[in-house]
Amino acid sequence: MRNLLLQFCFGVLFASLHRGLTVFLVHSFAPASIRIPSDNVSRIFYFLHFVSDGFFDYVLILAVLQAIVYFREIQQREFRLQQAELQALKTQLHPHFLFNTLNAISALSFDAPETASRVIAQLSDLLRFSLKSDRSAEITLKEELNFVRKYLQIQQTLLQERLEIKWDISPKTLDAFVPNMFLQPLVENSIRHGIAPKESGGCIEINSRRIGETLEIYVRDNGLGISSNKTNTSGDGIGLTNTRARLRHLYGEAHEFELSEPADGGVMINMTIHFREGNQE
């Protein structure tokens, strides 16, 4: 409201200046016929005409400027959105995981130096991969599994016998394109909210198969589940929100992504996307 009033004042000021300049120019150069009329009534109309004309010009200029500002804002918003996505991709390794791993390496350096060295190599691979800035939106399932396998090996070092992994990957699906880094947040969720909070631990099952023209992948755990889980206060977590947004971004409506709670406990995540092979490149 205050802004509007300010604009109005500027408008009147601009119009007056505009008028003053015009009157000066008209007096200097225009032929006598269109000069300021001499009677008072005509003078008032003449004045109003110039002021309203000037005000209209001001509004026009303002509108153009506003349009430029608006356009710039849209551009910036899009840029920020891209940055956010990039950031989301980069920071999927939870800092807590990183520090716990470093602490474990510290312990292993005394008790089992060979294992410590192995974990350092695994962690380095993970970091190298997740810090890479020129990552494409999609990679092959084989590459994705390599990353997740290393991540899970480290988690097994941390959780030991409390974490069991079952792989059931159809060899036919290994060259299929999948979203880059989509599996790791899913298994991380399973561990953080399902298995780590459970005293006896649990098992994660990762399954992939090709059905006709679709690729079906599921991640299933027998952890605490969503309903009985009090550590999971943030809904389905950053990981899943990101995954959903990215799938929508990549495949539009041509995908399925479902989270369910099987009757015998835990959480199951099903993802179905179009099957596309990437080995020819």
Place this chain on the structure above:
Amino acid sequence: MKIKTLIVNDVVLARNLIRRYLDKDPEIEIIGKCANGREAIMAIKNLAPYLVFLDVQMPKIGGFEVVETVGAANMSPVIFVTAYDEFGFEAFKVNALDYILKPFDEERLTNSVRHAKRQMKFDEPAGLRLTGRAITE
């Protein structure tokens, strides 16, 4: 006359590391190790340690819930050891002696133990304000 110490952490390697550093201190006697909050509550109630190295995030019952369940009157002095840096303020609200972030080195741990010992000696004549029980038996 030793300081009876309990180690609570759900990562076995983290327990091992704390034990390794503490083993070098002749005044410390490790009386137990726990992998979760439930075990910790039982151990604190039954063993009445003088010092507890407590994890924050653990299966089912976290470190803060352990303190709450045992109750301020019966709670042993606590040094929190965690990978999370955001619970420091909360930790000192429940009278934690220290808040150690993972990963930590030997110096960090021994400094913390030295600080704990000083607090205990300071509190001893008053009947141990921190613990509600005497430091030596």
